[in-house]
Amino acid sequence: MAALRPLPLLLLLLAWRCGGEDAEVLCASSACYTLHRSGSAWEKAQERCRHNGGSLAPVRSAAEAALLRELLDTARWDGPAWIGLALPRGRCVQPQEPLRGFSWVAGGEQGNFSQWESEPGDTCVSARCASLRAGRGWRAGGCQTSLPAFLCKFSFQGMCGLLPLAGRGSVTFSTPFGVRTARLAAAPFGTLAEVRCEHGERSSYAICKGPLAGGGFAWDPPGPLCPVACGHHNGGCQQLCLDGPGESSPRCACHPGSVLAEDMTSCIPKDFCHPNPCQGSCRPLPGGFECGCEPGYALAADGRGCSDVDECESGPCQHLCHNIPGGFQCHCPPGYRPAGPAGHLCHDVDECAEPHACPQLCINIPGSFRCACRPGFQRQPEGDSCLDVDECLRDPCPGACRNFPGGYECQCPPGSIRDGDGHGCSPGEAIPNNIPQSSGITPQSSGITPQSSSIAPETSSSIPRSSSSIPQSSSSIPGTPRIPWTTSIPRTPGMPTAGLGAGSGEHSADGPRLLLYYIVGSLVAILLLLAFALALVACRKRAGRREKPPAKNAADNYCWVPEQPESRGERRKQKQK
Template sequence: MGIALFFLGQALLWGVPSWASEEAEALCAQTACYTIHWGKHNWADAQENCKSNGGNLVTMKSQEEALHVQDLLAKLPRREAGPEGQARLWIGLHREKGKCYQQHQLLKGFSWASGGEETSYTGWLREPRETCTSRRCVSLHRNSTAPSSPGLGWADGPCSGSSARVQGYLCKFSFQGMCRQLALAGPGSVTYTTPFGLNNASLAAVPFGSLAAVSCEGQAPGPFLVCTAQEGGGFAWNSPGPLCASPRHGCAYSNGGCQHQCLELAGGSFRCACRAGYRLGGDLLSCSPVDYCSARPCQGLCLGRPGGFECRCPAGYALAGDGVSCGDVDECLGEPCQGSCLNTAGGFACTCPPGYEPAGPGGRQCRDLDECAQGAPCAQLCANTPGSFLCACRPGYQRGPDGASCRDVDECLGEPCQERCVNQPGSYQCLCPPGWALAPNGVSCLSGSSPTTAGSAAPSPSLRPPGEEEPTAGGGQPPDTHPATESPAPRSDPTTRAQPGGAEPSTLQPAAVSRAAGVGEPMMKPDADQATDGPKLLLYYILGSLVVILLLMAFALGLLIYRKRKAKKEKRKARSATDNYCWVLEQAEKKAVDNDYR
């Protein structure tokens, strides 16, 4: 009784709500109550009225909420609509100034007064106005001329002023739960006072915290009941029933006020009972499902069932024989992986061998990993292979011990050149002595000296003793060179130089003359006995040269006479031919030749 008086005092302290003088209707379902209020208000005042009583202008974020609002509007008489059967009521959807129209969004840039822009339901009658310069508010349009279809829809417009023509607004109040409507065991009436200040006698569901005033026929007003939360879950009235019961009525009047069963007792009394799987509430009238899962009997998920419960296990587990425990399922028995399968608690993991990576749905397949495309594992050339890769080197290099690096091959170790060999990165180069040219094969040396005359100063390559290298600048040998042979430079027969025009040969300079070598002919090595036969060979060469010169002069003279007789216009200078090649004699040979001429 003390609790009832406390709530009664609270109801008196609430006083008259700001819209108590207005006609209002309410509908409560599940965890929310929806109310409708008539009167001309701007959007901001309507939202303030709802908020001052613990709610907000109504939201319609789902089809379910839209149906609740539709059921509420269906309870209204047609007289509440306007002259054309139209009714416009504010809802909690608005767009602030500076926030623009968003065509791709369901709410078109609008947001709910209770917070959040998420929604799975929209009911636009037409596209909102595309503006950012003014605040826009949404009203719910209802066409009462079509009873079978209320014709509900959203439309935006100004939030205040004479153009904001609405007939009322809708509020929404959220609660933890609901109590059922009281059923009396005898004649009487019940009036409910909700926490948001609404007095109503026809609520099918009464929100938590509401006060119920019972008036039994022929009795003083009372008792006063409060909708409270029960310890085992659910909501029920705090005072036991039955209410307004009398022996003369028993269970005959409104089932004695019982929700399930009314049991007649001796002396005209009775009591309420519940069906299997339900328990009697604190008011001794209502019945609520027994929560068998409150004791947590299942290792996995517990589902309440009429008269019992059912256990279920999460994915990767199976229900054990006791119907309560859950055991791990070894998914690897079904060979779900292309590679290796590792069973884990409640699942499994697929792994791939080295050189492969997971692919496909859930990583159950394996595909080759292209190591060559990741981090350049090889120094030069890389070839991808299934599950691995191979490294290779360019010509002139060989793989190192690690199989990935490349090191230069010293081709000169095999003595590929006739004279000198110079190793280079990945290759090599052959060199020839001064006066000699590299043959087209890139290995041999060819005579590279050109024809000279007596007046020319072109030096000839000097002879070197066997095994002696030609000195270089600084007295050393070119770096990184490899001698292919140790033989001296080739020598040939000595000769004299003839003066052009058939003149006597000039004083001969001791020289060693090589034999005429054709182009492309490799140079020959001289014999060691040629140094002792020099004077004799020189005499033969002089006599032979004189004969050749005389023959040439005779031929030239005959040719000249022939031309003068035929054309008398051309002249030709006499030419003398000398041997193209000569060798400079050593100092000892030169002295011997000079002595012979003396």
């Protein structure tokens, strides 16, 4: 018989029947919780849970608290039961913490969930242990107190579902943690199920095995157990019952588009997307499936694969487009920066906004920039630097030319004035000889004081050629007071005078330069006049010496000594004698 194939394992599992105990069990997900109605202290209850591979039950979350509450309600237990929460001796109660300083003996993360019915007493000396009462919360008490029940938790890798039965029968489950029960909605890995069929002489057995090749856990044999003929309630099958020649018992099957469930009697819609037959996403449909692709991909011709879409063919970018798997990227050429939605546009970069882009002038152009020089400068052949242009090399002025960075100016000769732009000369205007007098300079020479002189200069020379009066001198009066004298300063054409040019709007731009010419010309004329006056005085002295030669006598060879006051009395005495 198929149910007797795993004989060694079956014999091992049959040994559990001898030591199993009856207890309320609730299995869900990957853990089973048990309620043991046996009075014991906290340490004894923890020892019994560990003996079977578990621990006193923790309550780390609201979902776990709901499972324990369901277990107590199913068992109709309203008394206290130990849980795996304790405060060791030597540790103090911490009122500000969720667990109040207690910890779960099962280990792992302590968590922040708490459900205290009353606050534990403040102590640091004695050990304290927690209990749970249905419909209430946690309560701390002495660990040596004997309570009538305790809760255990056992963890597993997986669970098997309901054991399918074709006919009537009873099932007794022997769990790996030593508990026998007739009610088990989900059985943990390693659970042995003993089935007694209503019309059978012998018992059948099944065991929860796994994990299977496709994942999950299942009963072996898969059932349904307690087989009957297909004519009796369709053999216990939901859709099709197959009872052909050569088969020891009927078996269940499903219509196309459906598959047998884990109980091997029920049928569920076939999941055509498991395993996924598509390269992308799969959507199940009645009797089939439909494949889909992620954005940036298109469904291939076979209806299952996905191929990349070249978005650059539609021209989404303003300049450069680069296709990538599942999308594209826009790029801007040098001199531009990404802009606009998702960076699909490009804006010109103003390089001239950067400091020191060019030595003088910067001209921004789309995608680049150009350096230029100011008027009067020119760019070097190999570079952006600007060199001054020497305009004077072209001889643009009628007279002298002065070059300066970025331009030039003409130095006009006497008798002409510079144009307004400084690049030419025009004939000067006639200027009257009303030169202001100067009385701050008085020449001195060998006791001769010049009184007045009037010098008539020629029109084109600053050196006087003639004199209408010769200054008189007297050699017999040394220390004669200085007498101021006036001169008529020669005027150079184009040079401003005190009464002309300073306020002229035509030459206001050259006022400082013409004033300098005026001052320098005046000083030169005064110095020439002084030299001329000194020359005349020297000539007069020479002429006087030629007319009256001095008479020579013996006294010329002697030096006259001034009379001393002390010797006058002695001379008088000599005369009296």
